[in-house]
Amino acid sequence: MRNLIVYSSLTGNTKLLAETINKNISNSLIIPIKEYNNEDFDRLFIGYWVDKVFPSIEVSNFLKNIHNKEIFMFGTMGASDKNGYGEIIKKNAESLVPEDNKIIGHFVCQGKLNSKLKEVYEKRLENDPNNENILIQLNNYEESQSHPSKDDLKNLEKELSNLDN
Numbered sequence: 001m002r003n004l005i006v007y008s009s010l011t012g013n014t015k016l017l018a019e020t021i022n023k024n025i026s027n028s029l030i031i032p033i034k035e036y037n038n039e040d041f042d043r044l045f046i047g048y049w050v051d052k053v054f055p056s057i058e059v060s061n062f063l064k065n066i067h068n069k070e071i072f073m074f075g076t077m078g079a080s081d082k083n084g085y086g087e088i089i090k091k092n093a094e095s096l097v098p099e100d101n102k103i104i105g106h107f108v109c110q111g112k113l114n115s116k117l118k119e120v121y122e123k124r125l126e127n128d129p130n131n132e133n134i135l136i137q138l139n140n141y142e143e144s145q146s147h148p149s150k151d152d153l154k155n156l157e158k159e160l161s162n163l164d165n
Helices: 013-024 057-064 085-094 115-127 132-144 150-161
Strands: 003-007 028-032 043-051 070-077 102-110
Touching (some): 003 013, 013 028, 013 043, 013 070, 013 150, 043 057, 070 085, 102 150, 115 132
Parallel strands (some): 003 028, 070 102
16 A cells, blocks of 8 residues: 655644654655645545644645545644644544545644744733733643653554554
């Protein structure tokens, strides 16, 4: 079976997941999604970063135009999955996939947020020091800095082990 791993990665988090998949799946090719050129593969591994509870626009458009493939989706989100946020992301992403495809797996984990975002939050906090939402966002930023973690990558490998190679 020929496997293609395509991904979009804004800060390197999703690329790390793609590289982990590439190490664990035989007969695979890995490329950034912008380099995809209608290559014919049996199975697609499609990686995305989350933008407002959906895959980035680039990946969303890509997903809508894939047909008759086995698809394993993987993504990274800036937010924690403490409140089931990852399941919402998965559902939204899967809703973009045409029904003639078969989704064979889906993995989502938290990714490290860009340090510029912390600066934005800190500046807002200077103007509104008691804003609970900003404090929550700063806490989430700190938590994100250890992701994708070794445990995240092990969990991804576990998901991949359930696939037929």
